[in-house]
């Protein structure tokens with residue numbers, strides 16, 4: 001499932017391709033992904049609008065458009081869910097089977113494809129108001145992080161997935177950050193010392209920054225003709241390296257030796273999500 005770094009890389013990739021392109025036609029194959037925006041409203045507002053910017057907030061893509069009529073900019077929110085992909089195709093290219101929304105932009109078309117339909121492309125932005133601080137921005141302070149953690153007896157791994165505590169972490173980077181910070185994923189969030197909180201904050205910022213830097217070096221391909229990356233749910237260019245999941249130290253490595261101490265990495269299920277950790281390095 002794409003997390004903050006994957007979305008950030010996608011945003012950086014798509015932004016220059018979309019800006020100044022005008023939506024000439026809206027094709028809705030799976031109106032469910034627009035919820036709660038109605039089909040009619042989506043068509044009416046998007047028709048003729050011009051992309052003016054693209055940003056990321058948490059795991060959301062925040063598209064900015066100038067409407068055909070009226071000065072007020074439009075915000076369209078995208079979420080990749082589990083399997084969503086967003087890319088541009090030449091106008092004449094056939095659409096993939098699971099294309100949910102297609103925005104015709106003249107010589108190209110913007111495609112939102114989703115095989116499992118957990119993703120979203122909507123004009124409803126209420127989800128943004130609930131998000132906690134951006135982990136790479138200055139407002140993600142140790143103080144704010146500590147206050148959010150102190151209110152909860154949930155295990156720290158589970159709490160890190162709570163988007164109101166910090167926005168953008170998912171299963172992969174929560175496991176990786178806890179390994180870097182040498183913290184057991186089962187520790188109650190409210191029991192962390194200030195020193196542990198500082199270490200964890202630094203680890204979160206470190207893993208995310210590294211993942212963005214690493215992802216930014218991978219050339220992306222609009223149609224995924226070179227096959228899909230196992231972390232990035234959109235195509236990889238033909239000459240791109242096969243995979244860069246090696247940068248993950250614990251995630252999906254159960255039964256393999258810890259890269260730091262050699263102990264076998266374990267997995268456990270917490271709140272219906274799998275956590276990977278080193279029982280030796282992450283004892284406290």
Ligand SMILES: [Zn+2]
Pocket residue numbers: 258259260261262263278279280281282
């Ligand atoms: Zn270890």
